[in-house]
Amino acid sequence: MNCRNCKKPLTHSFVDLGLAPHSNAYLTHGDLRKPERYYPLKVCVCEHCWLVQTSEYSRSEDLFTADYAYFSSTSKTWVEHTAEYYRHVKHLMNLDSDSFVVEIGCNDGCLLKHFFQDNIPCLGIEPTLSTARAAEGLGLSVLQEFFSEKLGSTLEHTHGLADLIIANNVFAHVPDITDFTRGLKAALKPSGMVTLEFPHLMRLISEKQFDTVYHEHFSYLSLNVVNNIFSDSGLRIWNVEELFTHGGSLRIYASHIENNDSVLGSVSNLINKEHAFGLQDLNTYFKFQHDVEQIKDRFVGFLTSLKNDGKSVAAYGAAAKGNTLLNYAGITADLLPYVCDASSSKQGKYLPGSHIPILNPSVLSERLPDYIIILPWNIAAEIREQNQELSLSGTKFVTVLPELLIS
Ligand SMILES: [Zn+2]
Structure with a gap:
């Protein structure tokens, strides 16, 4: 494998998240019984030109498909x-x-x-x-x-x-x-x-x-x-x-x-x-994998403790980044039973890999979960604001990166 920019050999791993399906490949109910395609999710850094890039990659046509669900x-x-x-x-x-x-x-x-x-x-x-x-x-x-x-x-x-x-x-x-x-x-x-x-x-x-x-x-x-x-x-x-x-x-x-x-x-x-900051120093990149493993372990531990304590939990935001986290951490519906998303094109479908069902956010006011994991942390403030009533009813909001935060 050579660098996609300078064409020199690519030898250093930045982060390896194992195998995962394409994160925008949402599934219908009928798809759940079919096998899913998994691809390596590994990112390397080029020590010659410092381009950080995926090591193997799928064809764009397989990723940006006709039913692409991100609007x-x-x-x-x-x-x-x-x-x-x-x-x-x-x-x-x-x-x-x-x-x-x-x-x-x-x-x-x-x-x-x-x-x-x-x-x-x-x-x-x-x-x-x-x-x-x-x-x-x-x-x-x-x-x-x-x-x-x-x-x-x-x-x-x-x-x-x-x-x-x-x-x-x-x-x-x-x-x-x-x-x-x-x-x-x-x-x-x-x-x-x-x-x-x-x-x-x-x-x-x-x-x-x-x-x-x-x-x-x-x-x-x-x-x-x-x-x-x-x-x-x-x-x-x-x-x-x-x-x-x-x-x-x-x-x-x-x-x-x-x-x-x-x-x-x-x-x-x-x-x-x-x-x-160290972007031209390989050591900066080598530390990252350890940080990532720690976040995963804490997240899995948190969801497991909620289950053991009989607490109810939901996720919010069926975004691509949520799929990376859930698939890397090996989370499925037994620990996180459903995810809500405002986008009607995703509702009624299932997350790739984890097979967690995507529901209309209106169910949250009926089910009043004890905890909501906000997956797209970049719009966490917007999601909290839209769901103020849930906070007043006692629901706590959780973000996972860069560390587990409950508010
Ligand atoms: Zn390069």
Whole structure:
């Protein structure tokens, strides 16, 4: 196995979570009697270019399927984040009806609809049929394809070059990130700007967010590595912002290297911070597995003690990260009988691997569980707020990472 960026041999493990099914492969009742496919869930670090990446990987077509169940608009936190980004970037770039905006991985149109509603010409690129249909339902034009250098190069002729290319939470989901980056270069106007958001590797390590490891995530990114990949493809990152989304993300701003735009101090500051944290030191990566095993042991111990004490428990949020945690810890319905999720596309289905049923959150007010495990900890505040009545009735909320917390 060679590094997907620098092509040198990949020899060091960062974290090994054993075997797991694809975390977005939700099951119907009929699927429960069929065998499930398990794939290795192991992440390695390249000691040459420091790209952290899955060691073996599935084809994108097997992961981002027609019935892909993640709809951005389900999360209130994300909806607010996209509206804020839109206001910011429209002002920054003076976007108007003469501009052209491309969003890669537009999902259900959660962000792109703002441009559309303001008469700013825009195009979504989204490979998953379920979400692309939802975006088209809002009136958006969507190319139902995976983005690549090839697609980026054809856009000039089919739609024109873009003033702004957005890709939020897409870069880590792309197997060939160097090809993807060359596509950004090819589809961008000479004066254009690219903004990308991705979860920050430094936060993953410092906050032990091992449940953000799943098959759809091919890369775990630092600014240093992305900066190098961009400059190798002829793009220059000139600004970076640290965001709270997805447990700590970066938003980078880039333009063509030929523009000689001045680079803000934020870029070198953060690259230095990453270096001081140890992102170019193998020992930083080797410690992680031990931390992860400790979290798993405590979580299993907690659920077992609830069962022994006759306490009732439910989970909230049938998100991909929950599946990583539950499958790695070997939790099934005997310890965690059901999970609630507001997304109607998941209700009535079962979590992959653990086979825990997904129910409508309305059952919580009838069943009044003693404890609710919040699986998507990144929106824990939102979930607590939506379920204040349960807290008043005595239900306690639990988050598992970076340590077990009951409130
Ligand atoms: Zn490498």
